[in-house]
Amino acid sequence: MEYIYAAMLLHTTGKEINEENVKSVLEAAGAEVDDARVKALIAALEDVDIEEAMETTAVAAAPAAAAAP
Amino acid sequence: MEYIYAAMLLHTTGKEINEENVKSVLEAAGAEVDDARVKALIAALEDVDIEEAMETTAVAAAPAAAAAP
Amino acid sequence: MEYIYAAMLLHTTGKEINEENVKSVLEAAGAEVDDARVKALIAALEDVDIEEAMETTAVAAAPAAAAAP
Amino acid sequence: MEYIYAAMLLHTTGKEINEENVKSVLEAAGAEVDDARVKALIAALEDVDIEEAMETTAVAAAPAAAAAP
Amino acid sequence: MEYIYAAMLLHTTGKEINEENVKSVLEAAGAEVDDARVKALIAALEDVDIEEAMETTAVAAAPAAAAAP
Amino acid sequence: MEYIYAAMLLHTTGKEINEENVKSVLEAAGAEVDDARVKALIAALEDVDIEEAMETTAVAAAPAAAAAP
Amino acid sequence: MAHVAEWKKKEVQELHDLIKGYEVVGIANLADIPARQLQKMRQTLRDSALIRMSKKTLISLALEKAGRELENVDSLSDYMEGQPALIFTDMNPFKLFKILEDSKTPAPAKPGAIAPADIVVPKGDTGFAPGPILGELQQIGIPAKIEKGKIVVSNDHVVVKAGEEIPPKVAGILTRLDIQPLEVGIDLRAAYENQTVYTADVLTIDEEKTLSDIQKAFSQAFNLSVNAVIYTRETMPAIIQKAASRSFNLAYNASILTSETTDLLLAKAYAQMLALAAAAAEINDEAVDDELKE
Numbered sequence: 001m002e003y004i005y006a007a008m009l010l011h012t013t014g015k016e017i018n019e020e021n022v023k024s025v026l027e028a029a030g031a032e033v034d035d036a037r038v039k040a041l042i043a044a045l046e047d048v049d050i051e052e053a054m055e056t057t058a059v060a061a062a063p064a065a066a067a068a069p
Numbered sequence: 070m071e072y073i074y075a076a077m078l079l080h081t082t083g084k085e086i087n088e089e090n091v092k093s094v095l096e097a098a099g100a101e102v103d104d105a106r107v108k109a110l111i112a113a114l115e116d117v118d119i120e121e122a123m124e125t126t127a128v129a130a131a132p133a134a135a136a137a138p
Numbered sequence: 139m140e141y142i143y144a145a146m147l148l149h150t151t152g153k154e155i156n157e158e159n160v161k162s163v164l165e166a167a168g169a170e171v172d173d174a175r176v177k178a179l180i181a182a183l184e185d186v187d188i189e190e191a192m193e194t195t196a197v198a199a200a201p202a203a204a205a206a207p
Numbered sequence: 208m209e210y211i212y213a214a215m216l217l218h219t220t221g222k223e224i225n226e227e228n229v230k231s232v233l234e235a236a237g238a239e240v241d242d243a244r245v246k247a248l249i250a251a252l253e254d255v256d257i258e259e260a261m262e263t264t265a266v267a268a269a270p271a272a273a274a275a276p
Numbered sequence: 277m278e279y280i281y282a283a284m285l286l287h288t289t290g291k292e293i294n295e296e297n298v299k300s301v302l303e304a305a306g307a308e309v310d311d312a313r314v315k316a317l318i319a320a321l322e323d324v325d326i327e328e329a330m331e332t333t334a335v336a337a338a339p340a341a342a343a344a345p
Numbered sequence: 346m347e348y349i350y351a352a353m354l355l356h357t358t359g360k361e362i363n364e365e366n367v368k369s370v371l372e373a374a375g376a377e378v379d380d381a382r383v384k385a386l387i388a389a390l391e392d393v394d395i396e397e398a399m400e401t402t403a404v405a406a407a408p409a410a411a412a413a414p
Numbered sequence: 415m416a417h418v419a420e421w422k423k424k425e426v427q428e429l430h431d432l433i434k435g436y437e438v439v440g441i442a443n444l445a446d447i448p449a450r451q452l453q454k455m456r457q458t459l460r461d462s463a464l465i466r467m468s469k470k471t472l473i474s475l476a477l478e479k480a481g482r483e484l485e486n487v488d489s490l491s492d493y494m495e496g497q498p499a500l501i502f503t504d505m506n507p508f509k510l511f512k513i514l515e516d517s518k519t520p521a522p523a524k525p526g527a528i529a530p531a532d533i534v535v536p537k538g539d540t541g542f543a544p545g546p547i548l549g550e551l552q553q554i555g556i557p558a559k560i561e562k563g564k565i566v567v568s569n570d571h572v573v574v575k576a577g578e579e580i581p582p583k584v585a586g587i588l589t590r591l592d593i594q595p596l597e598v599g600i601d602l603r604a605a606y607e608n609q610t611v612y613t614a615d616v617l618t619i620d621e622e623k624t625l626s627d628i629q630k631a632f633s634q635a636f637n638l639s640v641n642a643v644i645y646t647r648e649t650m651p652a653i654i655q656k657a658a659s660r661s662f663n664l665a666y667n668a669s670i671l672t673s674e675t676t677d678l679l680l681a682k683a684y685a686q687m688l689a690l691a692a693a694a695a696e697i698n699d700e701a702v703d704d705e706l707k708e
Contacts (some may be wrong), residue, residue: 001081001495001661001662001665001672001673001674002078002082003670003672004082004661004664004665004670004672005074005077005078005081005661006074006098006568007073007664008070008660008661008664009071009074009075009078009094009095009098009100010098011098012070012071012074013071013095013099013621014404015099015100020092021098021099024097024098025078025094025097025098026078027097028093028094028096028097029075029078029079029081029082029090029094029097030079030082030083030084031078031081031082031089031391034385034388035381036380036381036384036385036388037381037384037388038381039379039381039382039385040118040381040382040384040385040386040670041670043379043381043382043670045649045668045670046381046666048664048667048668050664052096053663053664053667053668054660054661054663055404055660056663056665056667057659058662058663058666058675058678062128070643070653070656070657072643072645073643073653073654074657074661076654077654077657077658077661083231101215103246103247103250104243105242105243105244105245105246105247105250105644106246106250106251108241108243108244108247109241109244109247109248109644109645110247110644110645112241112243112244113645113646113647113650114645114650115647116647117647117650117651118651118656119654120648121651122651122652122654122655122658123654123655123658139215139219139627139632140219140220142216142624142627142630142631143212143216143219143631144216144236144629145628146208146212146628146630146631146632146635147209147212147213147216147232147236147238148208148236148237150209150238151209151233151237151238152210152237153236153237157208157234157506162235163235163236164216164220164234164237165235166231166232166234166235167216167217167219167220167228167232167235168220168228168234169219169220173610174508174610174612174616177506177507177508177509178616178617178619180506180508180509180510181255181506181508181509181511181512181619181626182508182619182620182621183624184509184512186624186625186628188628191625191628191629191632192628192629192632193236194629195629195632195633195636197234197468206232208639208646208648208649210644210646210647211635211638211639212631213489214644215631215635215636215638218507227584247449247644248644249647251643251644252424252642252644253643256529257638257642259641260637260638260641260642261634261635261638262634262637263641264633264637265639265640265641265652265656266491267650270571277357277687277691277703278354278357278358279701279703280687280690280691280694280702281350281353281354281372281683281687282354282684283349283690284350284683285350285354285370285371285374285376286374288346288347288350288374288376289347289371289373289374289375289376291374291375291428296637297373297374297375300357301354301370301373301374303373304366304369304370304372304373304374305355305357305358305360305366305370305373306355306358306359306360306366307356307357308590312700313700313701313703316698316700316701317694317701317702319398319698319701320694320695320697320698320701321415321690321694321701323694323697324690324694324697326690328356329689329690329692329693330686330689330690331686331689332388332689346669346679346682346683348669349669349671349679349680349682349683350683352680353680353684353687377638385671386671389671389672389676390671390676393676393677393680395680397677398677398678398684399679399680399681399684
């Protein structure tokens, strides 16, 4: 998930989510960086409205299932 | 929120969540760092179980399956 | 609600919720203090367990439930 | 939480939420004041509609409940 | 099952779901192709809103499951 | 999702989910293939039991039907 | 002033000294409080409040005399009713009022008395065998009927509204139904504390409201802390959870395979396949192989 957190970090501070930024954040956090996954992350996010995707509750995400007990 | 993502990033990579690390991650993202907020973040994180708080997402998914039969 | 906030503030700092403390907090916040309401608040709070009231508040309950696997 | 109640108190009495006021309210309530956290509070509240932030339920209400028949 | 996935794959890439395309995808995936089944599937899918059909799935199922007990 | 469908297709036909097979299926479906995403897919699926993941849905899907009034 | 009995002068003086000797002076109505209950109240309030019954005239004289020094205390005499008594205490007047209210006990209906709250005859079996009482119940509007040999009230019915007088017939029925709508005890009408007079309505505390206000304040603080991302130890888990679920949503909705989303994304694809297969099968049975139908 560290790739996602890096993307969220950049998004929240209004920075561009590109290979260079993602890599520098991950390195600063001490993660080994897999170039393929960085590229894949960026490609996957290309045509995604991040704000909307963050807001749309995924399947049984967050407290949804927690309501069960 | 970016301070939180920095903390979660460090948590995932296993690095200590201290002022220095949080700052370096934020600076790597090119964000200006408000020292006060970093200090406040660290103070508030003191006896908080980050694993558990982050866990709610994945855990939430599991009971859906477990609770079902 | 400022009278209630003053009481909650004192509760959080662990100070006794008495007329004097409530008054000094309200004055520090720039409110004109109605003695009757302070006295009424103190009397009403006598058999209210604030800690328990907070626990049973819906909002707080949710994350607790969410955190419980 | 005392910093939050101090802010809500000042908000209700219409006083400006600045370092000086927050500090005087906290001191009146007998809290030791952490300058960093006061600054962090002020910074965080800068472009926040306090009224709205207080009323918007923070924890996403369980969408499952909504989806349930 | 593989026939359905082939159709979903073509749907996502925006290619027409016709016998030729379905066959080529299945062959690329190393499956032996039963022409009759391909024809039947294509005919059936003609008056199915694939997007909608796919959506009435896990996304709706899981939270409902969560709410079930 | 096309990368995932390709993987599920190969899983169903029993073919190995490797770069070559994923690429050929995607190309047959007319998608431009992003090597990074193929690599990322393979890496992500490395220690994943697809059968088991599918069960998570099967179980989740079933009660949905049961729960429906 | 005509020759005033010595003991009266002494009584007024004593009351006057008491009025000046305590922070708070209350005026109460002790009419129809049973002696035993009054005695018990004196007991419970022994070291926190002093109850002194007296004649109306003597009380107002004492209040008037004290009024020369204690501004406005004399206005307490406007609240004298029934069998008046002065209550002396250093306790917060609201607290005094609450203690006195909490110690009131239910009492049977008295014709002409004012109902403190709506008097309700509850639904259910009255325990009476069929007889003339059925007519009496119906006469005052109570929906009563005979069921399995018993007189039963078919649903809750308000016989007297709050603040209204209890008619004699209704009072009789209520007593026979063993419903005690009145309250009896020390009825504090008003209390004086440094120049301010607090009347009974002001002194009434709504505990439920206070409790719900506390809970409202807490959730407001909780919301503000999470929404404005102000870190506090108590709300940190919620803030992290918000960040975690938003990250999870992004990964899931953008179909990015990560340690947490891979299983679910595979499951999603599988479920979509099942749904599509079902839709196709509905239209044309051969479209789907038997293995899938299972």
